[in-house]
Amino acid sequence: MSGDRDDRQRHLPAGRKAQLAAYVSDAGQVTVGELAERFGVSIDTVRRDLDQLSAEGILVRTYGGAVSLSTISRTDRAVDQRLNEQEKEKEKIAALAAALVQDGSTIMINGGTTTLAFARSLRQHRDLTVATNNLLVPGALPPTAIRDIYIFGGAVRSLTLATIGPVSFRANTGTELDVSCDLALIGVGAISADAGYTTSNLAEAAMMQEMLSRAARVAILADSSKFGRRLFAQVSELGAADYLITDTMPPPDLRDALAASEVELITPAAPPRPREARS
Incomplete structure (x- = not known):
């Protein structure tokens, strides 16, 4: 009844x-x-x-x-509230992501606590150029690993301690300089088979999209709590990334969608394999 x-x-x-x-x-x-x-x-x-x-x-x-x-x-919580969540998972993801970085390369890193863990994991690297909107990253990077650090300008979103603005720099003459990188490492708020990679803030999504467009290779960093969810603003479809780095295997529907989009899935059980940059 x-x-x-x-x-x-x-x-x-x-x-x-x-x-x-x-x-x-x-x-x-x-x-x-x-x-x-x-x-x-x-x-x-x-x-x-x-x-x-x-x-x-x-x-x-x-x-x-x-x-x-x-x-x-x-x-959409403050970064200090998220620092202690999924710590072990983030450390695993960070170590796997660091294995993709080549000495002497240029990388872009967006805001978030998973990418912050990645920055700390670069102790064995050398001669890196890093461009980021994450205000916590410069202090987390091992000094021995870095050649140059650049912070993208714009408004600061205090909730995440990240800047929101164009992925660009200007010369002294005011001319906008074209920038690109070998690898973009992007933390996202959610991943689903239909919506791809999403986040909760429109301005951050726009900045992440631009980072993706300026990278020869793209690695998405996300722990398993992000699987099967969809947030307000889409960053990109699944196929915009070369790699998804996570702490455990995704559910079958997401795993199948990643395979169909030719995204290499990297987990502790399936570490990264050599791969050429996209043309």
């Missing part, structure tokens, strides 16, 4: 909205199409429900869907 009551309630606005809110809370992030299919109503109806729930402060409305308040609080 309770199952029948639940089915009937889905088609009543109040009952549907309550179940919709509960579903978004459990899922973390959903699309309008997913909700319309699940609850058997039109996309316009779902959009109206989401708009009302957003106005009531129950969830956060996004382009094409919604995000739960708990997901926002989990993903």
Whole structure:
């Protein structure tokens, strides 16, 4: 009887909205199409429900869907709160990422605590040029490993202690200098088979996209807690990266999607193998 009551309630606005809110809370992030299919109503109806729930402060409305308040609080926390999370996993990822770096190369590193762990792992390297928007990275880099360090300018996002702005530098004459790197190491907030690599902030996503476009090779760094999730802003589709470096094997759907996109999966059980840069 309770199952029948639940089915009937889905088609009543109040009952549907309550179940919709509960579903978004459990899922973390959903699309309008997913909700319309699940609850058997039109996309316009779902959009109206989401708009009302957003106005009531129950969830956060996004382009094409919604995000739960708990997901926002989990993903958009201050960097000092995230430093002690998944520490062992980040150290494993950092060591694997360091194995991709060649002495004398130029690398770009974005904001985040996983990339910060990577910066600390470069003790055995030499003569590196590093460009980053992560304000914590210069102090974490071993001095013996570095030839030059550059910080991308722009506004500072205090929550993540990273700059948000163009991936470029200007000469004394004001002319913008073209920059590129051998390897970009990008930490992301979530990875899914359909949405690719995503993060919670639009400006950070735009900066990460530009770093990817300026790199001969791209390595995405993410621990297994990021699997199967989708955040507000897409950084890129899966195939934009050469490598995904993580602490354990992803679930089958994501693993298959990575293979189809020709992304090399690097884990402690499957360390990196030699690979030529993309042409």
